[in-house]
Amino acid sequence: MYKFLLCLRYLRTRYIALACIISVTLGVATMIVVNSVMSGFGHEMEERMQSMISDLVLESRGHAGFPGAEWHMDAIREVLGDDVVGMTPTVHVPALLDMQVGEQTITREIVLIGIDPKTSPSVSKLSEYMIHPENRDRLSFELREDGFGDRLPRSGWSHRRQRARRNKELAAIYGQQPAADAPEGAAAADEAAPAAAEVADVEAGPVDAGPVDAGWDAPPPADVAAGPLDDWGQEPQPEVFDPERQQNPGVVLGIALSSFRTPDGDERFLNVPGDDVKIAFWLTGMSQRTAVSSDFTIVDFSESKMSEYDARFVFVDIHELQRMRGMIDPTTGVANVSAIQMKLREGVDPNEARQKLQAYFPPQRYAASTWRDKQLPLLEAINMEMIILNILLFMIIAVAGFGILAIFSMIVVEKTKDIGVLKSLGASSGGVMSIFLGYGLSLGLVGSGGGMILGLLFVDNIDLVRRAVEYISGREVFDPTIYYFQEIPTLVEPLTVTWIVCGAMSIAVIASILPAMRAARLQPVEALRYE
Amino acid sequence: MNDKNSTATTSLDWTGSLPSRPAGGASPAAHPTMPAPHVHFPSAASSAAPSATTRATSEADTSAGQAQLSVTGIKKSYRKGPHEVRVLDGVDLEVYPGEFLAIVGQSGSGKSTLLHLLGTLDRPDAGEVYLGDERIDNISARQRDRLRNDYFGMIFQFYHLLPELTALENVLAPMMIRLSTLGYWTNARRLKRKARALLESVGLGHRIKHKPRELSGGEMQRAAIARALIAKPQVLLADEPTGNLDQETGAEIMHILRTLNREQGLTIIMVTHDAKIACQADRVVQLVSGRVEQVGSG
Ligand SMILES: Nc1ncnc2c1ncn2[C@@H]1O[C@H](COP(=O)(O)OP(=O)(O)O)[C@@H](O)[C@H]1O
Ligand SMILES: [Mg+2]
Numbered sequence: 001m002y003k004f005l006l007c008l009r010y011l012r013t014r015y016i017a018l019a020c021i022i023s024v025t026l027g028v029a030t031m032i033v034v035n036s037v038m039s040g041f042g043h044e045m046e047e048r049m050q051s052m053i054s055d056l057v058l059e060s061r062g063h064a065g066f067p068g069a070e071w072h073m074d075a076i077r078e079v080l081g082d083d084v085v086g087m088t089p090t091v092h093v094p095a096l097l098d099m100q101v102g103e104q105t106i107t108r109e110i111v112l113i114g115i116d117p118k119t120s121p122s123v124s125k126l127s128e129y130m131i132h133p134e135n136r137d138r139l140s141f142e143l144r145e146d147g148f149g150d151r152l153p154r155s156g157w158s159h160r161r162q163r164a165r166r167n168k169e170l171a172a173i174y175g176q177q178p179a180a181d182a183p184e185g186a187a188a189a190d191e192a193a194p195a196a197a198e199v200a201d202v203e204a205g206p207v208d209a210g211p212v213d214a215g216w217d218a219p220p221p222a223d224v225a226a227g228p229l230d231d232w233g234q235e236p237q238p239e240v241f242d243p244e245r246q247q248n249p250g251v252v253l254g255i256a257l258s259s260f261r262t263p264d265g266d267e268r269f270l271n272v273p274g275d276d277v278k279i280a281f282w283l284t285g286m287s288q289r290t291a292v293s294s295d296f297t298i299v300d301f302s303e304s305k306m307s308e309y310d311a312r313f314v315f316v317d318i319h320e321l322q323r324m325r326g327m328i329d330p331t332t333g334v335a336n337v338s339a340i341q342m343k344l345r346e347g348v349d350p351n352e353a354r355q356k357l358q359a360y361f362p363p364q365r366y367a368a369s370t371w372r373d374k375q376l377p378l379l380e381a382i383n384m385e386m387i388i389l390n391i392l393l394f395m396i397i398a399v400a401g402f403g404i405l406a407i408f409s410m411i412v413v414e415k416t417k418d419i420g421v422l423k424s425l426g427a428s429s430g431g432v433m434s435i436f437l438g439y440g441l442s443l444g445l446v447g448s449g450g451g452m453i454l455g456l457l458f459v460d461n462i463d464l465v466r467r468a469v470e471y472i473s474g475r476e477v478f479d480p481t482i483y484y485f486q487e488i489p490t491l492v493e494p495l496t497v498t499w500i501v502c503g504a505m506s507i508a509v510i511a512s513i514l515p516a517m518r519a520a521r522l523q524p525v526e527a528l529r530y531e
Numbered sequence: 532m533n534d535k536n537s538t539a540t541t542s543l544d545w546t547g548s549l550p551s552r553p554a555g556g557a558s559p560a561a562h563p564t565m566p567a568p569h570v571h572f573p574s575a576a577s578s579a580a581p582s583a584t585t586r587a588t589s590e591a592d593t594s595a596g597q598a599q600l601s602v603t604g605i606k607k608s609y610r611k612g613p614h615e616v617r618v619l620d621g622v623d624l625e626v627y628p629g630e631f632l633a634i635v636g637q638s639g640s641g642k643s644t645l646l647h648l649l650g651t652l653d654r655p656d657a658g659e660v661y662l663g664d665e666r667i668d669n670i671s672a673r674q675r676d677r678l679r680n681d682y683f684g685m686i687f688q689f690y691h692l693l694p695e696l697t698a699l700e701n702v703l704a705p706m707m708i709r710l711s712t713l714g715y716w717t718n719a720r721r722l723k724r725k726a727r728a729l730l731e732s733v734g735l736g737h738r739i740k741h742k743p744r745e746l747s748g749g750e751m752q753r754a755a756i757a758r759a760l761i762a763k764p765q766v767l768l769a770d771e772p773t774g775n776l777d778q779e780t781g782a783e784i785m786h787i788l789r790t791l792n793r794e795q796g797l798t799i800i801m802v803t804h805d806a807k808i809a810c811q812a813d814r815v816v817q818l819v820s821g822r823v824e825q826v827g828s829g
Contacts, residue, residue, distance in 0.1 A: 002707035009695035421691040426680025525653045
C-alpha cells in the first residue's frame with residue numbers, strides 16, 4: 001500500500017520527472033504520427049496498386065502469349081476451384097505513344113494493355129478510375145458525346161466534330177488535304193472558348209500536318225499484309241475516313257500521359273477525349289520483328305492516382321489489339337492472350353494459389369505472380385523506410401530511458417534517508433524496489449499514454465496541422481499534385497500503437513530497474529546515518 | 532472498546548493522570564498491571580494480551596527475571612580505509628520487560644550502533660542478540676523486516692518522518708507496510724480512526740493533515756512517537772529523542788515516553804548523551820570504550 005502512496009507522492013512532488021515524461025510523450029507521439037502517415041501512405045499505395053493489378057496473374061513468358069484464353073481459364077478453375085471468383089484475359093505489349101501537340105510530336109513509352117470490358121470489372125477496379133461517369137459504370141471504348149465533367153469540359157464527340165470541322169475549314173483556306181487528326185494544339189480544358197479558338201488558329205495555321213500524317217497513315221502494306229489475318233491490314237481504306245463522324249479504335253490513356261500542371265498549379269491537358277493519337281507496337285507471330293503504328297481515338301482517361309500507372313498504362317479493347325497484333329489464328333480463330341488476371345476469394349492466400357498454378361502450368365512457359373510480387377521493390381522500399389524510421393524514433397525513446405535512469409538515480413540518492421526509514425519500519429527490500437519500479441512504470445504509463453493521445457489527436461487533425469504549418473511558414477508542406485492525394489493519408493493500426501506504447505513503457509521500467517535495485521540494496525543503517 | 536478509548540476525551544492527560552512512581556521502582560516488576568479502563572493509548576487495548584505474558588514472567592522471577600531483549604559479547608567495527616575502528620567491543624546488556632532503560636555515552640561512543648543492533652537494523656560482527664530465548668541477529672531478512680514492523684517501534688533524533696506524507700499518513704505507514712493493499716483498504720477507516728486517536732493522545736490532533744515540514748520539531752517527534760506506537764510494539768527504541776529539541780519540548784517528549792512506560796508497561800530503550808534526560812529512566816547504562824558500564828537507577 002505504502003508503495004502506491006509513495007509512488008504517487010513522488011510523482012506529484014518531483015517535477016523533474018516531468019522531463020522524462022515529456023520526452024517519452026514526444027517520442028511516442030512522433031512514432032505514432034510517423035507510423036500512421038507511413039502506413040496510410042503505404043496502404044493507399046497498395047490499395048491503388050492492387051485495384052489496378054489483379055490479385056494473381058498467370059502470364060506467358062513469351063512475347064506472343066498463349067492461345068486460348070477460355071481453355072486456360074477452365075484449367076485455372078480446375079486448379080483453384082472456388083478460390084478464384086473472377087478472371088479476365090489481357091494482352092500486354094510495350095509500345096510508343098505519339099501525341100501531336102501543335103507542331104510537336106510528343107512520344108511516350110507506354111504499356112499497351114488490351115482488356116476485356118465485359119470481364120475486366122470482375123477482377124480489378126480499373127473502370128472506377130475513368131473520368132466519364134458512365135464509363136465508370138460500364139467501360140466502353142466508344143467515344144461518348146460529352147459529360148466528362150468539369151475537368152474536361154470540351155471533350156467527347158462534340159469536341160471531335162468541332163475540331164474536325166475547323167480542320168476542314170483550315171484545309172479549305174490553305175488548300176491542304178484534310179488532316180485527319182490535326183491536333184487542337186494545347187487544348188487546355190479550362191481555357192475560355194474564344195481564347196482557345198485563337199490559340200488553335202494561331203497554332204493550327206502554320207501546321208503542315210499533311211506530310212507527317214501521310215507518314216503515319218501509310219504503314220508499309222507489305223508488313224501488314226504479311227500479318228496472319230485481319231482487315232486492319234486493309235485499314236488505309238479507299239474511302240476517306242471522316243473524323244467528324246468516325247472514330248478510330250478507342251483508347252483510354254493514363255491521365256498523367258496527357259495532363260500537366262502549370263506553375264500556378266492549374267491542370268492542363270495535351271489532348272482530350274475525342275482527339276486522336278498514334279500508338280506503335282510490335283506485331284507477333286512474325287519471322288521478322290515488325291512494329292506497326294495505328295491511330296486511336298482517346299475515349300477517356302484513367303486516373304488511379306498512382307503515377308507509375310497513370311503515366312504508363314494505356315488501355316484498348318483486347319479484341320482490337322489481338323486483331324491488330326495478329327494474335328488470332330487465321331485457321332482456327334483462336335486468339336492468343338498475354339495473361340489471365342484473376343481475382344481471388346476473400347481470405348485466400350495469393351501465394352498458395354500462385355504455388356498451385358505454378359505446379360500445374362509448366363514454368364518454362366508460364367509465370368504466375370501475385371500483385372505483391374509485381375510491386376515487390378516498391379513495397380519493400382516502403383517497408384524498409386518504415387523499419388528504419390521506427391528504429392531511429394525508438395532511439396529517441398531510448399534516450400528518454402537514459403534520462404529516466406539518470407533522474408531516478410538522483411531521486412534514489414535524495415530519498416536515501418526515507419528508504420532507511422521505510423526499512424526501519426519493516427519495509428522489505430522488494431517493497432522498496434517496487435516503489436521505484438512502480439514509479440518508472442507510472443512515468444512510462446503517463447508518458448506513453450499522453451504520447452498516444454497526442455499522437456492520435458495529431459493524426460486525426462493532420463490536415464489542420466498541415467494548414468497551420470503552411471500558414472506559419474508560408475510554404476506548401478504537402479503538395480497534392482506531387483502525391484496525388486487530396487489529404488495526407490493516415491492509417492492508425494491499433495497493433496502498432498500497442499507496440500509503441502508497450503515499448504515505451506518497458507523502456508521506462510527497464511531504466512528504473514537499476515536505481516530501484518540500488519534503493520533496495522541500501523542498508524537501513526547507512527541510510528539513517530544521513531542527516 | 533477500542534473505539535471508546537480512541538476518542539479525544541479519553542486521551543492522555545499529561546499532567547494529571549500520571550501514577551506516582553513507586554519508591555525505588557527500578558525493577559520492571561514494580562509496575563502494577565494496569566487495568567484496562569486506565570489504559571489511555573488506544574493501541575494498548577489490544578496489546579494488553581501479549582504484554583500480560585511478559586508481565587507474568589517478570590512477576591515470577593522479579594529483578595533476576597528473564598530478559599526481554601539481551602545482547603551478549605557484541606562486537607562491531609567499521610573499516611575506515613586500512614584502519615579498523617572498533618565501536619562496540621563485547622557489549623553485554625539485558626533489558627527486562629516494562630523497563631525504561633537509558634543508554635548514555637559520549638558522542639561517537641557507539642550508542643546508535645548498539646540501538647540499531649538491538650532493533651535488527653544491523654548485524655553484529657560477533658556476539659548474539661536475543662529476543663527472549665530466540666536469537667534474532669542471524670534470522671532472515673524477511674523475519675527481521677517483520678520484527679521491525681510489529682515488535683519494535685523506533686524514534687530518532689531527527690524524527691525521520693517521510694516528507695511526502697501527512698502526519699496521519701506517516702503514522703499509518705507501518706500499517707500500510709504490514710498489510711496488503713486490499714487488507715489496508717478494508718481496514719482503512721478503523722486504522723485511520725486509530726491513527727487519529729494516537730495523534731490526539733500525543734497532542735497532535737490539530738496537525739493531522741500537515742506535512743512534516745509544516746510541523747515544529749516537537750510536533751514532528753510526537754508524530755514519530757505516534758507512528759512508532761500504531762503497530763503496537765513491545766519495545767520502543769529511541770535514539771536521542773530529545774537531542775534536537777529545546778529543553779521544554781524535550782521534557783514534554785520525555786513525559787510522553789514515561790507515561791507510555793508506566794501506563795502500558797512498554798519497554799523503552801533510550802539512547803541519549805544528556806544525563807538529565809537519562810536520569811528520568813528506570814535504569815541507566817553507560818557506553819565507555821565499546822563496553823557497557825552500569826550506572827544505576829535514574
Ligand atoms: N557506517 C559507518 N562507517 C564508518 N564508521 C561508522 C559507521 N557508522 C558509525 N561509524 C562510527 O562509529 C562510531 C559510533 O557511531 P554511533 O554509534 O553513531 O555513535 P553515537 O550514536 O554514540 O554518537 C562513530 O565514530 C562513527 O564514526
Ligand atoms: Mg547517535
